[in-house]
Amino acid sequence: MPDTSLGNRIAALKGAAWKALLRFGENFAYMVAGLPMALRRMFRPRPTLALPPAEYLHRYYAWSYWRLPFGVLKGLVAGLAWFLALPIAILIFTRRNSRAIAARSGVSITAQVLGQVEMAARFAIAPFWYYMFELYLPDRKKQAALYLTAHETIGPAYSLLQPPPQSDGMDDKIWFAEHCHEQGVRAVPVLMHFARGERQPLKGGSEILPEGDLFVKPRSGSGGHRMERWDFIGQSRYRNAHGEVLTAEELMAKLTRQSLKDDFLVQPRLSNDPALDDISNGALATVRLLTCRNEAGLPEATNAAFRMAIGNSVVDNFHQGGLATAVDLNTGVIGIASDIGIRPDVGWRDTHPVSGALFKGRTLPHWDQVVALAVKAHEAFPERIVVGWDVAMLPDGAMIIEGNGKPDLDIHQRAERGPAGQSRIASLLAFNIERAEQTRSR
Incomplete structure (x- = not known):
């Protein structure tokens, strides 16, 4: 019989309330961070595919922002929060990074502070992303308008492209595992x-x-x-x-x-292919492989990043301190690696920080299987437009760990050391958003 004691019911309610609070906080943070982008394009017309992909996505975000219920009121609240939160964020990230970055790049602490203000005000790029994407470097700063941030992708773009929950339960790991098994997709x-x-x-x-x-x-x-x-x-x-x-x-x-x-x-618990032993700490290393439906409606692989856990971590997640490196989609060759970049400790390296093993120029095992399996998995979810697949490379081949229906692009833009706004994924997102809006307006 289920335990229905008052204490257990209170614990369950607290758990549900905490998750709801976290979701609200994340959504509110995105709304605040994205306000400058929405304001700069407030009176511009609805975007069309004649625009460059990055500008299309920026403008779609602004267009969606003011269409929200009580959009103007929310904008006023977000504006007040922006002016309060930005100095705090700049203080936190400047104290954490500025001295090491100044020594490494020659960009003064004052220039970094002013750069964070400029990036936040002009491009809705918060201090978190300023250091992640190394926008203190002159060549990166010139490309600032081409970076795609979570408030515009995880926000209105992905929300529009989500399938009906009654037909696709990808976020539910039980449903996902059972569905993959039924579709003949190798998954944990x-x-x-x-x-x-x-x-x-x-x-x-x-x-x-x-x-x-x-x-x-x-x-x-x-x-x-x-x-x-x-x-x-x-x-x-x-x-x-x-x-x-x-x-x-x-x-x-x-x-x-x-x-x-x-x-x-x-x-x-799964084990890595032995070819990865010297660049892992024993935790499962995975590839985050992005697939998106193309103009023909077929899933297409667009970006890949290889992730390695370091220290005592049992997961390779990039946001939990792991390392990531870009992967050449055609060959499976990896390059230099770094952490998420919001602390100056790791920097960029071509060898593993513990074992010293070289990973720059290494070819990942089972690479053709990894790409083919991700594309096959996407085919098993016909209503999904974009998915970030976590794929493991085991001794006997590739295996899907999970699919992420709202994959952020941070890991790819960080690992690839450049913006996604001119890449294939940006073009496909713009194409699919435009088609979905046209379908919705009929």
């Missing part, structure tokens, strides 16, 4: 599901924890948050990255308690 399975304080029935799931290494993650989580690895050490015992050892019964009890606040899944 789900072994167990815990929710509302108990283990839930699962199609093809396990009754007991398997004697093997496991990976625990939230059912609808993203960004590598609250994920945990449990290695099987024998005698029905498992150990996590912090050295905690639990029996199978104790681990299931822990997951049951955790599930009062959120759904959690258990999946098998």
